[in-house]
Amino acid sequence: MAILQVTDVNKNFGGLRALHEVNLDVEEGAVHAIIGPNGAGKSTLLNCFVGLLTPDTGSVMFNNTSLLGIKPHEINQAGVVRVFQTPQIFEDLTLLENVMIPAFAKSDGAFRINAWQRMRQRTEIRDEAEHILEDVGLIDQRDVICSSLSRGDKRRLELGMCLIQHPKLLLLDEPTAGMSRADTNSTIDLLKKIGERGITKIVIEHDMHVVFSLATRISVLAQGTIIAEGKPDDIKGNPKVQEAYLGGAEI
Amino acid sequence: MSKKDLSVEYSTILIFALAILTMPIWLSPIGAGYPDLLQKFVIYGIFAVGFNILFGLTGYLSFGHAAFLGIGSYATVWSFKLLGMNVIPAVIFSIILAGSFAALIGYITLRRSGIYFSILTLAFAQMCYNLAYSVLTPITNGETGLRVLKTDPRIFDHLFGRGQVDGPLLTDLFGIHMTGYPGFYFCAILLIITYYIAMRIKRSPFGMMLKAIKSNQTRMNYTGFNTRPYLQTAFIISGMYAGLAGSLLAITDPLAGAERMQWTASGEVVLMTILGGVGTSLGPVLGAGLIKYFENIFSSYNDNTLHAALSFMPDWLNDVLTIIISPFVGSGWHLTLGALFMIIIIFLPGGIMEGMGRIIQIFKPNKPGGSTKTASQG
Numbered sequence: 001m002a003i004l005q006v007t008d009v010n011k012n013f014g015g016l017r018a019l020h021e022v023n024l025d026v027e028e029g030a031v032h033a034i035i036g037p038n039g040a041g042k043s044t045l046l047n048c049f050v051g052l053l054t055p056d057t058g059s060v061m062f063n064n065t066s067l068l069g070i071k072p073h074e075i076n077q078a079g080v081v082r083v084f085q086t087p088q089i090f091e092d093l094t095l096l097e098n099v100m101i102p103a104f105a106k107s108d109g110a111f112r113i114n115a116w117q118r119m120r121q122r123t124e125i126r127d128e129a130e131h132i133l134e135d136v137g138l139i140d141q142r143d144v145i146c147s148s149l150s151r152g153d154k155r156r157l158e159l160g161m162c163l164i165q166h167p168k169l170l171l172l173d174e175p176t177a178g179m180s181r182a183d184t185n186s187t188i189d190l191l192k193k194i195g196e197r198g199i200t201k202i203v204i205e206h207d208m209h210v211v212f213s214l215a216t217r218i219s220v221l222a223q224g225t226i227i228a229e230g231k232p233d234d235i236k237g238n239p240k241v242q243e244a245y246l247g248g249a250e251i
Numbered sequence: 252m253s254k255k256d257l258s259v260e261y262s263t264i265l266i267f268a269l270a271i272l273t274m275p276i277w278l279s280p281i282g283a284g285y286p287d288l289l290q291k292f293v294i295y296g297i298f299a300v301g302f303n304i305l306f307g308l309t310g311y312l313s314f315g316h317a318a319f320l321g322i323g324s325y326a327t328v329w330s331f332k333l334l335g336m337n338v339i340p341a342v343i344f345s346i347i348l349a350g351s352f353a354a355l356i357g358y359i360t361l362r363r364s365g366i367y368f369s370i371l372t373l374a375f376a377q378m379c380y381n382l383a384y385s386v387l388t389p390i391t392n393g394e395t396g397l398r399v400l401k402t403d404p405r406i407f408d409h410l411f412g413r414g415q416v417d418g419p420l421l422t423d424l425f426g427i428h429m430t431g432y433p434g435f436y437f438c439a440i441l442l443i444i445t446y447y448i449a450m451r452i453k454r455s456p457f458g459m460m461l462k463a464i465k466s467n468q469t470r471m472n473y474t475g476f477n478t479r480p481y482l483q484t485a486f487i488i489s490g491m492y493a494g495l496a497g498s499l500l501a502i503t504d505p506l507a508g509a510e511r512m513q514w515t516a517s518g519e520v521v522l523m524t525i526l527g528g529v530g531t532s533l534g535p536v537l538g539a540g541l542i543k544y545f546e547n548i549f550s551s552y553n554d555n556t557l558h559a560a561l562s563f564m565p566d567w568l569n570d571v572l573t574i575i576i577s578p579f580v581g582s583g584w585h586l587t588l589g590a591l592f593m594i595i596i597i598f599l600p601g602g603i604m605e606g607m608g609r610i611i612q613i614f615k616p617n618k619p620g621g622s623t624k625t626a627s628q629g
Contacts, residue, residue: 050473071472071477072472072473073472073473073474073475073476073477073478076472076473076474076475077475081473082473084473088467088469088470088473089467089470090462090463090466090467090470091466091467092462092465092466093459093462093463093466097459097462097463100459101459101460101463101471101474102474102475104456104459104460105474105475105476106475108456109475110475110476110477111476111477111480111481112457113457113484114455114456114457115451115452115455115457115458115484115488116451116452116455117455117456117457118257118451118454118455119454119455119456119459120256120257122456161474165474165475
């Protein structure tokens with residue numbers, strides 16, 4: 001069963017056709033990669049899933065409810081969680097706090113006045129947060145203020161912040177952009193590890209090494225339309241894809 | 252959070268309470284040990300602590316909090332006029348009314364953030380000021396200011412046979428007059444209670460969310476939080492603090508004037524908070540005390556007192572120094588305040604609290620790895 005159904009989505013920015021008749025079905029438990037050249041509309045498509053943009057026409061259904069026209073926090077509470085291209089974390093807070101905050105969103109909902117509650121009454125949140133920090137390998141820096149983290153660590157932290165919410169659908173926008181090879185590989189390992197938890201993922205990625213080591217299904221986007229979709233092996237051999245994106249190079 | 256943190260919390264509030272209650276003793280050597288000024292210290296302390304809940308935690312800089320101060324004062328005087336001189340109904344009425352106004356103003360202004368929010372709150376406060384000054388004269392008594400008259404109904408006073416008073420009308424708490432030291436202790440106890448509440452809010456999950464909004468509101472939305480009600484709640488709480496402070500101003504001196512709502516009064520609480528240290532618990536109280544102290548001490552100097560104070564110097568030097576310093580005292584004390592403010596902002600952006608932190612660092616033996624940036628508990 002498709003957990004996310006995108007039907008006939010169109011989006012224009014002025015005269016620019018960003019998305020044209022995009023159809024996409026993401027199966028539950030899949031790692032669905034969306035690849036394509038710069039400006040193909042990958043991020044625009046992702047923005048349509050989280051309420052950052054509203055398509056001109058078409059529908060985006062998540063578990064048979066529409067994601068269009070509702071607020072970002074409602075989309076998150078429904079179980080769609082996004083990792084941003086540039087890490088969006090709470091720079092002035094500690095790592096532990098950064099991970100505890102999403103856990104509170106999960107357990108207490110979008111708004112609750114828990115102004116008289118002591119933190120020590122919520123040890124379960126703290127334990128969970130420490131556990132997640134261990135998973136992403138940042139437990140040693142739990143009391144460090146985040147602004148001093150390296151870019152790679154910030155990305156791992158953001159991933160941890162998203163994972164603690166046990167999302168049903170995780171959107172990853174270029175999770176390894178700007179990372180060294182070693183960092184990229186450790187991120188791949190991390191994503192593979194969390195893949196075992198059965199979280200459905202949509203990955204936008206330029207690095208073919210990452211795409212082919214993670215994806216169970218790939219859609220290729222070029223100039224706002226999906227030109228190919230299939231299993232990684234099919235995509236590798238598809239001449240249309242080779243021409244539009246991979247530049248004919250051997251991979 | 253362990254048992255240890257709990258005992259830290261209790262000892263913090265205990266030390267704070269002791270320091271506030273003994274103020275008449277340890278402030279008299281610097282000439283501030285008299286009730287009128289002490290009352291001002293603690294009342295503006297409450298105002299600044301409440302302001303810090305909004306500005307310090309969420310980063311939303313309101314330039315209109317004096318409006319709630321004024322509303323609190325008017326509500327209190329009206330409570331005296333209608334219900335009687337007891338302060339309890341006056342305080343409750345003021346907090347509720349200021350909170351309601353904060354709910355309304357917050358609902359409109361919190362649609363914007365950053366500079367636009369500041370401008371909107373400023374506009375609202377100036378509207379309140381003009382309403383109080385001229386339009387709503389029947390309620391506020393315009394520029395003369397609202398005061399309690401012997402002919403006012405004061406229902407409960409008459410009910411309990413205290414309707415006829417020979418001397419001036421004094422506010423009271425079950426028979427204790429709220430002037431002088433009793434008035435100070437009443438305000439001081441309220442400051443201790445409200446300080447404790449603010450500390451609890453800051454350390455609660457709710458406070459953590461407010462700090463997260465300050466840090467990255469976009470992330471908060473994509474993390475599943477509806478940030479508007481959080482901001483709205485913080486705005487209402489800080490409005491209620493301001494209402495309480497305004498109420499206490501009217502209790503210690505039963506007169507409410509429109510100038511209390513002027514934008515300069517709103518700016519003053521911003522200065523207090525920044526001077527003391529934005530986002531710290533104790534900073535705003537220190538900032539409030541410092542500004543009120545300077546206002547009182549420096550504004551009381553004139554050329555003659557200055558000349559007398561410098562009389563130990565040779566005459567020619569005395570004259571020169573008097574000429575140099577005199578613009579900075581008396582009615583020009585704002586120049587001193589401005590200079591002090593600039594020095595603090597440039598050299599200590601974290602205010603007095605940062606300065607104290609640095610001093611403590613100097614005397615602390617250097618621990619290995621002590622240079623890593625870690626979270627401060629405060």
